[in-house]
Amino acid sequence: MSTLDNDVAASDVDVIVVGSGMAGMSAALEAASDGAKVLLVEGETILGGASRLSTGIMMAAGTSLQRANGLDDHPDELFQDYMLANHWDVTPSVVRRLVDELPDTFEWIRDLGVTFQNQLISAGEERAPRGHSVPGQGQEIIDVLTRHIRKQPNIDIALSQRVDRLVVEGGRVRGIAVGDEVVRADAVVLAMGGFAGNPELHEQYLPLAAADEKSWYIGGAFPRSGDIFNLVEPVDAYIEGVDRGGWVLIADFNRDPQAYLPGWLVIVNSSGRRFMDEMTPYSVVDPIVRAQGNRVYAIFDHAAKRAANPESTEAATKVNLPGVPRSHWLEPVIDEAIAEGKVKVAETLSDLAEQLGVPASNLVGTIERYNEDAHQKHDSLFLKDGEQMRPVETGPFYACELRLSLIALTACGPAVDSEARVLSSNQHPVPGLFAAGECAGGVIGKMYVGSGNSIANCLTYGRIAGRNAAALARDTAGTAPSAAVDVGAPTAVTA
Structure with a gap:
């Protein structure tokens, strides 16, 4: 060396x-x-x-x-x-x-x-x-x-x-x-390598990250990158x-990476309506969520929260990727997020909609149809795996914001x-x-x-x-080297 x-x-x-x-x-x-x-x-x-x-x-x-x-x-x-x-x-x-x-x-x-x-x-x-x-x-x-x-x-x-x-x-x-x-x-x-660890470059080259104060790079902060x-x-x-680049839709619970969301979540947009199969692969989710303004909401009920353990979460996830922790959707993690105000809680769906600022009638109607489909184990709109659907009907009800926030690569x-x-x-x-x-x-x-x-x-x-x-x-072997011309030192990039 x-x-x-x-x-x-x-x-x-x-x-x-x-x-x-x-x-x-x-x-x-x-x-x-x-x-x-x-x-x-x-x-x-x-x-x-x-x-x-x-x-x-x-x-x-x-x-x-x-x-x-x-x-x-x-x-x-x-x-x-x-x-x-x-x-x-x-x-x-x-x-x-x-x-x-x-x-x-x-x-x-x-x-x-x-x-x-x-x-x-x-x-x-x-x-x-x-x-x-x-x-x-x-x-x-x-x-x-x-x-x-x-x-x-x-x-x-x-x-x-x-x-x-x-x-x-x-x-x-x-x-x-x-x-x-x-x-x-x-x-x-x-x-x-990439430059996601250098926030100084986001506005020019990664504007989605610049517009999202919650975005973070899976590799940590590298102010010299880029x-x-x-x-x-x-x-x-x-x-x-x-x-x-590679983006992952996540909740602001912690900094543990997670490529897929569990299928028992219901995801709605700012209008209170579903817009995709919640088990859609992460590579496909990116443009779908961008089209919704990169701010959507996960809805679930108390029964789902109580059942959220490692086995149930992994079973309801699209694919088991090696080395990817699944700590976002476990009851202790959710309870901690509730205490921090990152998860909203309400006794009724209408009250939950008010907290989120979405039309209550839309959210209530969306969940009603979803519940009908869940009991039939058939997603009549987005064809999600019916075996992973569970009704959202046991209060209290919960909601949290999801964004394309985890940057896997640029x-x-x-x-x-x-x-x-x-x-x-x-x-x-x-x-x-x-x-x-x-x-x-x-x-x-x-x-x-x-x-x-x-x-x-x-x-x-x-x-x-x-x-x-x-x-x-x-x-070019054998070409005689000429005097080097220094193009000049550019301004160093710092975070």
Whole structure:
């Protein structure tokens, strides 16, 4: 292991990778395996980034694990699902490359030593289960990648180094700078993760979070995240994906993540009416709730509260995701939220409606119809699983506000093409610059395709970026380096 000292700074490397999450380490490994000398630069004191905190689910279609489970799936079907889910508001060639390479990415990461559960996970909206789940979650993937990184002789590691700026010569990226020290390279890969931990950037790039004072990032506060926007500004990179990312609809009970709501809740909008199946997958919930103004209400009764225990909550949840606590909808948690005023209580539904500021007649009528359906075990409006419906008829009655508040990831950054090359505002690649993972824009659309969209993106486009960066380095081998031109240090981002 080394840091950016004078010896390293004085010598050229073929490829520099900035960021050491799944995308960055995948890029470094692929570039090194192609013979490139790689410098992996990480701003924190350890490798892994926010990838360490993920649930470790990777989306893919047409894999050997699917075939072993008797599933006939194909990248063509995933491509159609992906594009339709996003109303074709993503670049088709970028998505096509992603889905085509995913089966090979799955085999690659498994051959490296990552273990996968035999049972596949479905996000609910898929025609076939595509979630390939790692028992040790994101940390296991990071641990495996780290072991290979450390034993790869072509990779040098620099920790606790915050890159200040890119070094550019004649419009081509030629390296990075940290303070006064410069490292030259034939190609640079940016894999710096997301920026949700930096509230200073929300208004410009994540306005839904800026408008919601209750929003929070699952990975905690990282005031230094989001440096990529300053890094790519001098090369006129086009920023794509504003307000895109992974959002989860939750109550303001605690900071424990929960991907799905229990089916015994009734969710109404500000007009007091139901508008969706309460067990709708989280990736589909996002645009539905945005259309309601990102402020809706969960309604339940005393009988449901008394029955809210870990077994009943898990049974009434769409899918059992590994490592995701289900502490929001347990009676002790609800009682604590009542004491804090986060859950409203009323003896009648009309009184509850008044507290919420919704039309009482609408709420009462909505619950009456819901109760009729619950007794018949058939949701006549939204086709929710009737077995998970329970009447809301035993007072007192309860309600709490739900919002898209939990930010699982962001998907905004410099746009890339299907070769992971960063694009300028004129849609031409910025010579020498690649990006992958959360910091790149254009791979993940407005609709987050569940069951591991993010890990699929990070691993696959990390590999693509690494391979192409190494190829560029080979193509330019032997070119005499010219004097570095410093593009100037941008203003540092602080929280």
